[in-house]
Amino acid sequence: MATLIGKTFSQATRSFLKASNWSRLASSLVIAEHNGSDVVPLTYNSIGAAKQLGGDVTVLVAGKDCSNVSKQLAQAEGVSKLLVAQNDIFDGFLAETLTPLILETQKQFNFTHILAGAGAFGKNLIPRLAAKLDVAPISDIIGINGEREFVRTIYAGNAIQTVTSSDPVSLITVRGTAFPPSGPTGGSANIEDAPSVAVSYDLSKFEGQELSISERPELTAAKAVISGGRGMKNGENFELLYNLADKLGAAVGASRAAVDAGYVPNDMQVGQTGKIVAPELYIAVGISGAIQHLAGMKDSKVIVAINKDPDAPIFQVADFGLVEDLFKAVPELTEKL
Amino acid sequence: MASLRALVGCKRVIDYAVKIRVKPDNMGVVTEGIKHSMNPFDEIALEEAVRMKEKKIVSEIVAVSCGPPECQETLRTALAMGADRAIHVEIKGEEYQGLQPLAVSKMLAKLIQNEKVDIAFFGKQAIDDDSNQTGQMVASLLDWPQATFASKIETEGSDTLKVMREIDGGLEHIKVKLPAVVTADLRLNEPRYATLPNIMKAKKKPFSKMSSEELGVDIKPRLQVKSVVDPPVREAGSTVENVDELITKLKDVGVV
Secondary structure (H helix, E strand, O other), rough: OOOHHHHHHOOHHHHHHHHHOOOOOOOEEEEOEEEOOEEHHHHHHHHHHHHOOOOEEEEEEEEOHHHHHHHHHHHHOOEEEEEEEEEEOOOOOOOHHHHHHHHHHHHHHHHOOOEEEEOOOHHHHHHHHHHHHOOOOOEEEEEEEEEOOOEEEEOOOOOEEEEEEEEOOOOEEEEEHHOOOOOOOOOEEEEEEEOOOOOOOOOEEEEEEEOOOOOOOOOOHOOOEEEEOHHHHHHHHHHHHHHHHHHHEEEEEHHHHHHHHOOHHHHHEOOOOOOOOOEEEEEEEOOOOHHHHHHHOOOOOOOEEEEOOOOHHHHHOEEEEOOHHHHHHHHHHHHHH | OEEEEEEEEEEEEEEEOOOOOOOOOOEEEEOOOOOEEEEEHHHHHHHHHHHHHHHHOOEEEEEEEEEOOOOHHHHHHHHHHHOOOOEEEEEEEHHHOOOOOHHHHHHHHHHHHHHOOOOOEOOOOEEEEEOHHHHHHHHHOOOOOOOEEEEEEEEOOOOOOEEEEEEEEEEEEEEEEOOOOEEEEEHHHHOOOOOOHHHHOOOOOEEEEEEEHHHOOOOOOOOEEEEOOOOOOOOEEEOOOOOOHHHHHHHHHHOO
């Protein structure tokens, strides 16, 4: 193996291998997430994480319709190969149908890492795949220290855990906000058909989606996020936040309290069990700042809190705190910006 | 359909309201003398099973917990909330420190087979390790369909569940054939409190104990924890007097 490396790889690669003491070069498979027409942005963060592992990055795109998405992903920076599996059976991206496909792909290519974004799609899929391969999956990583060493948060982000894996392949979900996305262009991947598998599965069935339609940027990818909590009092008052959001080109989020009270839909929830965001600017309006909410936003660059209770815990993490009635402060802020 | 047998996974975790502390040796968090409770998502999973029993869809509910002797309290709570019997897979000391979702999933899958369960309920994630893996892995090991992050469950005919799932952009509807695994999201239901009479009655409900060896599962950890540290502390911020000052400060740091 040593002579093979000596002959094949450049001096730089060899010293890199020596420096990091990694046993072999990684080869990663990223499972693309898409909606049939566009790539979900989180996929580019997963490719970004795969690039940090070194070695070749292969992307698998599976679905009922992959044509447009394949075109997009073939151009993604850093992707060397794109495997495409277009089949009606993948409608709805059920973990039950994708798992045999990925197992077959793994059998053929023997990747050292299999990654997906830590959204609902990846969280649903990766553990199912891991159990089939008999490996311990690693959820929601925020850092890569080596080929088998990963960093993640536990206890709602109140502790940071570093783990090393003794499994031959690492199955990982990637926290999008922790890894810079790979560029959407600049690459030219070879496109190949994914290994074919005879999947006929009728134990689960995709029946459809009800997606929240929003003109505003997607919550996890937005540069600015404005979130409302119980202090908003009702759903209509969120209009105040939408007005401010439009002024800033921001996305609108919410605390669990606001979602549970029925002010806004659940996919707007920021927190330990909702979305994790890390924008340039996070404005928390009428949010007390429970541990579970902080878990979803405390890595934001600048945090602003607007709350009339000066003792609200949110002020402990806010860079700028304004103790004032939100119904006065938010319209004023919108007007003056 | 009144003959479905349900199993509910109940994890004992540090109470959600406790502010955790990292151990001085940076190998874990302080758990001694700290208030523990049932993982909030498991309470929701259990509540759903109990409601299905009240609708005569489910005939028996088995609550299971894997961990130290203190898990018995968690299981007593489950029995008081409406589970019919409990199984404690006792895992102590160092083995418990290294217990990971893959090993737990293997034990649960074994129990599900032994107990001839038709529907397995789990919380979507435990609030301590935040893994969000166990339900999916149990489904995988059994080759059962999985309905994760469920926010509404209905039955259709005698062998199908219609499940509404919480996904990134909104909601999704799927159907799964039984036997199946369901993981509960926050908005599935509002769990009930155990009443005093039910807590008393729970003491008389069947309770069995077993070991990982009896289940024939190797629980050796696959992931080695290298360190557990505090997250970086944010520098203290400042309070601004009014909206104008806020705007000035935001402009100074260049975010607006």
